[in-house]
Amino acid sequence: MANGLLKGKKGIIFGALDGKSLATKVAERCVAEGAEIVLTNAPVAFRFGEIQKLAERLNVQAIPADATSLEDLSNLIYQSIEILGGKLDFVLHSIGMSINVRKKRAYTNSKYDWMQKTFDISAISFHKLMQTCYEKDAINDWGSVLGLTYIAAQRTFPDYGEMAESKSLLESFARSFGYHYGTRKKVRVNTISQSPTKTTAGGGVKGFDVFFDYADKMSPLGNAPAEACADYCVFMFSDLSRYITMQNLYHDGGFSNMGMSPAVLDLGEE
Numbered sequence: 001m002a003n004g005l006l007k008g009k010k011g012i013i014f015g016a017l018d019g020k021s022l023a024t025k026v027a028e029r030c031v032a033e034g035a036e037i038v039l040t041n042a043p044v045a046f047r048f049g050e051i052q053k054l055a056e057r058l059n060v061q062a063i064p065a066d067a068t069s070l071e072d073l074s075n076l077i078y079q080s081i082e083i084l085g086g087k088l089d090f091v092l093h094s095i096g097m098s099i100n101v102r103k104k105r106a107y108t109n110s111k112y113d114w115m116q117k118t119f120d121i122s123a124i125s126f127h128k129l130m131q132t133c134y135e136k137d138a139i140n141d142w143g144s145v146l147g148l149t150y151i152a153a154q155r156t157f158p159d160y161g162e163m164a165e166s167k168s169l170l171e172s173f174a175r176s177f178g179y180h181y182g183t184r185k186k187v188r189v190n191t192i193s194q195s196p197t198k199t200t201a202g203g204g205v206k207g208f209d210v211f212f213d214y215a216d217k218m219s220p221l222g223n224a225p226a227e228a229c230a231d232y233c234v235f236m237f238s239d240l241s242r243y244i245t246m247q248n249l250y251h252d253g254g255f256s257n258m259g260m261s262p263a264v265l266d267l268g269e270e
């Protein structure tokens, strides 16, 4: 069901790795709604992922960029404006990776150089991206910048490790940069806090499948699927949401406001 909500809008989508990626679903929905987009991901994702296939299928260009590199970000933004024939209206940051979690290092025995790399990839890259756009005046007035986050920024989920702090930092950057971008260009900056979703990054968290079922039972509407997350992103990129900024927006079927659910108690009795 497409309504041309993004007709005439131009954007960059970070983080489409394969068919399960949240960014892949967002890219598909944005194009269906009439947007012109450029896809990007880390150079290594071009070797091992499916981004080129997605770009061909959507008939768009894909440009490699390591989101921690200011030089790569600068080239990406410059090239995207060339390809799209004008400044940007929206950007999706859909990037996350924890080195300590990936290497199965206990949270209480974290390696700090890995932790810093995790923060750089998963959170500081969001600031770098916005600062690069800001300096180049790359986003049109009333543009929309989104990052994807998780409720581990507010509550403790032990197996999420240092990604919890990464998401806190990411959400804080959205608020702080949202102030500066809002006053200067009316550009809005928000984060969407998504339900657990079966993707490569999601599956990297220990016990993910059990936790996925728990969250599904705990949420009155059930876990929000990737396709619904894409719908929400389209709304946030559209003109319908132009006064929403500096927010962390829960897209989680109600999970964030639950205390206990009888459906979860039933699980224990099964």
Ligand SMILES: NC(=O)c1ccc[n+]([C@@H]2O[C@H](COP(=O)([O-])OP(=O)(O)OC[C@H]3O[C@@H](n4cnc5c(N)ncnc54)[C@H](O)[C@@H]3O)[C@@H](O)[C@H]2O)c1
Pocket (backbone or CB within 6 Å): 014, 015, 016, 017, 018, 020, 021, 022, 023, 041, 042, 045, 065, 066, 067, 068, 093, 094, 095, 096, 097, 121, 148, 149, 150, 193, 194, 195, 196, 197, 198, 199, 200, 201, 202, 203
């Ligand atoms: N899957 C979930 O359960 C879930 C829930 C809430 C939020 N999120 C967030 O959604 C976002 C997307 O994750 P996903 O679940 O679609 O998994 P995914 O693995 O498909 O996407 C993560 C992306 O980050 C990219 N990336 C890693 N390092 C990078 C770098 N240096 N430069 C550029 N890109 C880099 C990867 O190549 C990959 O495309 C992440 O921020 C994640 O934390 C996921």
